[in-house]
Amino acid sequence: MKKHLLSALVLLLSFTAFAQQEPLVSPELHADGSVTFRILAPNAKDVKMVGDFVANWEPQTMTSSSTGLWTLTTKPLASDLYSYNVYIDGYKATDPSNVYLIRDVANVFNVFIVPGGKGDLYRVQPIPHGSVTRRWYDSPKLGLNRRLTVYTPAGYESSRAKYPVLYLLHGMGGDEEAWITLGRTPQILDNLIAQGKAKPMIVVMCNGNVVQEAAPGESSLGFYQPTFELPHTMDGVFEESFPDIIKFVEGNYRVKASKTTRAITGLSMGGFHSMNISRYYPNTFDYVGLFSPAIHPERDSTSKVFLNIYKALQVQKDNGLKLYWIGIGKSDFLYKDVAAYRRTLDLVGLKYTYFESEGGHNWANWRVYLSEFVPLLFK
Amino acid sequence: MKKHLLSALVLLLSFTAFAQQEPLVSPELHADGSVTFRILAPNAKDVKMVGDFVANWEPQTMTSSSTGLWTLTTKPLASDLYSYNVYIDGYKATDPSNVYLIRDVANVFNVFIVPGGKGDLYRVQPIPHGSVTRRWYDSPKLGLNRRLTVYTPAGYESSRAKYPVLYLLHGMGGDEEAWITLGRTPQILDNLIAQGKAKPMIVVMCNGNVVQEAAPGESSLGFYQPTFELPHTMDGVFEESFPDIIKFVEGNYRVKASKTTRAITGLSMGGFHSMNISRYYPNTFDYVGLFSPAIHPERDSTSKVFLNIYKALQVQKDNGLKLYWIGIGKSDFLYKDVAAYRRTLDLVGLKYTYFESEGGHNWANWRVYLSEFVPLLFK
Numbered sequence: 001m002k003k004h005l006l007s008a009l010v011l012l013l014s015f016t017a018f019a020q021q022e023p024l025v026s027p028e029l030h031a032d033g034s035v036t037f038r039i040l041a042p043n044a045k046d047v048k049m050v051g052d053f054v055a056n057w058e059p060q061t062m063t064s065s066s067t068g069l070w071t072l073t074t075k076p077l078a079s080d081l082y083s084y085n086v087y088i089d090g091y092k093a094t095d096p097s098n099v100y101l102i103r104d105v106a107n108v109f110n111v112f113i114v115p116g117g118k119g120d121l122y123r124v125q126p127i128p129h130g131s132v133t134r135r136w137y138d139s140p141k142l143g144l145n146r147r148l149t150v151y152t153p154a155g156y157e158s159s160r161a162k163y164p165v166l167y168l169l170h171g172m173g174g175d176e177e178a179w180i181t182l183g184r185t186p187q188i189l190d191n192l193i194a195q196g197k198a199k200p201m202i203v204v205m206c207n208g209n210v211v212q213e214a215a216p217g218e219s220s221l222g223f224y225q226p227t228f229e230l231p232h233t234m235d236g237v238f239e240e241s242f243p244d245i246i247k248f249v250e251g252n253y254r255v256k257a258s259k260t261t262r263a264i265t266g267l268s269m270g271g272f273h274s275m276n277i278s279r280y281y282p283n284t285f286d287y288v289g290l291f292s293p294a295i296h297p298e299r300d301s302t303s304k305v306f307l308n309i310y311k312a313l314q315v316q317k318d319n320g321l322k323l324y325w326i327g328i329g330k331s332d333f334l335y336k337d338v339a340a341y342r343r344t345l346d347l348v349g350l351k352y353t354y355f356e357s358e359g360g361h362n363w364a365n366w367r368v369y370l371s372e373f374v375p376l377l378f379k
Numbered sequence: 380m381k382k383h384l385l386s387a388l389v390l391l392l393s394f395t396a397f398a399q400q401e402p403l404v405s406p407e408l409h410a411d412g413s414v415t416f417r418i419l420a421p422n423a424k425d426v427k428m429v430g431d432f433v434a435n436w437e438p439q440t441m442t443s444s445s446t447g448l449w450t451l452t453t454k455p456l457a458s459d460l461y462s463y464n465v466y467i468d469g470y471k472a473t474d475p476s477n478v479y480l481i482r483d484v485a486n487v488f489n490v491f492i493v494p495g496g497k498g499d500l501y502r503v504q505p506i507p508h509g510s511v512t513r514r515w516y517d518s519p520k521l522g523l524n525r526r527l528t529v530y531t532p533a534g535y536e537s538s539r540a541k542y543p544v545l546y547l548l549h550g551m552g553g554d555e556e557a558w559i560t561l562g563r564t565p566q567i568l569d570n571l572i573a574q575g576k577a578k579p580m581i582v583v584m585c586n587g588n589v590v591q592e593a594a595p596g597e598s599s600l601g602f603y604q605p606t607f608e609l610p611h612t613m614d615g616v617f618e619e620s621f622p623d624i625i626k627f628v629e630g631n632y633r634v635k636a637s638k639t640t641r642a643i644t645g646l647s648m649g650g651f652h653s654m655n656i657s658r659y660y661p662n663t664f665d666y667v668g669l670f671s672p673a674i675h676p677e678r679d680s681t682s683k684v685f686l687n688i689y690k691a692l693q694v695q696k697d698n699g700l701k702l703y704w705i706g707i708g709k710s711d712f713l714y715k716d717v718a719a720y721r722r723t724l725d726l727v728g729l730k731y732t733y734f735e736s737e738g739g740h741n742w743a744n745w746r747v748y749l750s751e752f753v754p755l756l757f758k
Binding site for chain 2: 002004005006008009023025040041042043044045046088089090091092093094096097098099100101103106107108111112113115123124125126128129131132133134135136145147154157158171172173213214216217218219220222223225226228229234252268269294296299333334361
């Protein structure tokens with residue numbers, strides 16, 4: 001019977017797929033870290049790969065065989081998570097042999113992981129796993145029922161212990177899915193906790209776009225094209241509504257509700273949010289992280305959100321905190337802004353830990369920053 | 380500052396997307412239910428849409444303009460969730476203007492929902508929402524730590540009530556993601572509960588492939604090509620290990636642990652599993668559903684799993700149960716097998732409710748069957 005069902009289902013599948021293709025292995029990972037891509041496109045004149053496995057996403061022309069099988073083998077790649085698209089005569093497509101796809105704002109690309117180094121931190125390993133929950137909370141301040149994502153570490157449900165909480169914020173165009181999918185947060189946390197490098201903690205990934213109930217496709221707006229351009233992302237409204245999230249988390253999870261057991265960090269716009277939230281509520285977080293943060297108080301001195309920033313930072317500093325962590329890539333377009341903000345912190349006398357990496361404003365860096373930041377928390 | 384960040388990010392995005400395309404609206408839903416697709420492929424000679432919005436997935440040739448914009452407008456479509464792929468000169472691709480993608484075994488397609496009828500049941504509505512958790516449990520019988528997906532209805536966390544449980548099983552090639560993504564289970568349950576048509580209940584979506592820890596990409600096997608062909612899917616091993624799941628659920632959730640508050644259903648192979656599990660443990664479930672089930676005891680009379688089937692069904696019948704529900708499409712390739720199984724039930728005298736729909740072995744039907752079955756439970 002199994003064979004009968006199997007044949008029928010395979011027939012059904014090839015029926016729906018109409019231009020049936022031989023199963024190809026793509027990408028194929030080799031022992032030396034190089035990767036071979038295979039794309040069957042007999043009618044194409046030009047097939048290119050575009051991915052972050054080459055510098056600056058430089059398009060790579062694939063080589064065609066007489067059967068229309070286009071191939072490309074990379075040089076050995078450092079262990080990491082990589083993303084790519086395929087361009088068929090200029091048409092942006094994906095690799096049909098690779099079902100692993102991630103959305104970044106309005107772009108969907110294939111991903112793969114080269115193991116053997118930091119990529120191992122992004123893989124599911126045979127260790128205890130935390131739970132990931134998509135859940136809705138009320139924000140009276142925003143007048144919305146909103147969605148957030150919560151990671152609880154392995155053992156949370158069967159324990160009676162109380163846990164510290166990391167609030168982990170996305171960037172512009174992101175949402176409560178970003179750190180789960182692009183950020184590999186559950187994998188990084190599972191691995192760091194299992195290795196004894198991080199304390200078990202709850203991670204709350206909320207939605208920093210105050211006009212959204214939820215990520216695109218997950219709200220009553222239905223399926224629509226995601227965009228970077230949303231109102232009220234960086235004018236202080238999210239910051240003002242943040243106590244609704246803390247109240248929900250501390251009322252609904254077994255958490256240690258104290259300054260020493262709260263951390264907040266975010267990337268880009270989420271770094272801006274983390275900086276502001278931590279000084280708006282200046283005795284709430286002992287741990288603050290800014291990943292490639294979009295902060296430039298001088299340039300935006302007229303913005304309401306930056307009113308009294310120096311005084312607020314002074315208060316935050318005077319209250320004391322255990323870690324103020326900044327990560328930025330050398331070629332990030334915000335590098336100079338971060339340098340200026342560091343001078344501000346120096347003037348205020350607020351001590352920070354500075355982590356400078358290669359590369360720019362991208363998820364390869366933000367995964368590294370998360371992996372560096374989390375082990376420093378709640379020690 | 381927001382404008383500065385926005386411009387930089389848009390530049391960064393177009394940089395990584397290299398062949399920048401004008402934002403298109405595709406699919407565009409019209410008031411009469413017709414849908415327009417737009418595909419920009421100036422170098423293509425032939426662009427086709429293949430989707431379940433036409434009978435038999437018949438390929439539809441798109442019409443090209445002088446600018447290389449290919450368009451297609453459907454006739455008015457009945458309200459439903461539809462899926463499609465785009466073929467660029469025969470290359471299976473997706474619609475880059477539509478980021479909503481779902482994987483079915485090894486095939487990834489775009490989806491859209493036509494509202495105004497049953498499609499409304501598959502949409503996120505502005506109503507209270509349940510939570511969806513990906514969580515791991517121990518199966519001593521299988522010697523594995525395994526992943527499952529749990530829907531808890533709105534209000535579960537803040538209530539002290541105990542809830543009934545529906546175990547909802549996938550088909551061959553599926554996993555613990557299938558009912559969430561393809562099945563729109565959280566949306567269907569949220570909507571039916573909010574409309575007062577279904578009792579609030581917990582829904583447990585487990586993985587019926589006993590060799591898997593978790594869905595492809597979610598286990599320590601890493602990213603690999605999913606396949607229909609897995610060992611030990613229909614030989615009784617999953618059935619024998621099922622008590623591990625019940626034990627986990629009843630030990631970890633506020634559930635009513637009794638026959639009257641347990642239901643089990645599944646599609647195709649999951650219908651086979653539901654039939655077997657409900658008779659292996661013949662006094663455990665008052666509600667049993669078989670959606671397009673793959674059951675043919677006569678043909679597979681030598682299979683261990685079917686030993687003593689008639690006797691077991693007799694015992695199940697004698698114990699009494701409230702609902703034995705069968706759904707099948709008129710053009711399902713399993714239609715005759717289901718008819719034969721119905722004759723078996725008639726011989727045994729086990730009463731069942733029979734629901735016959737148009738169409739075949741597909742998710743359009745399984746979403747309907749779920750929507751029909753759930754309101755009958757725990758009344």
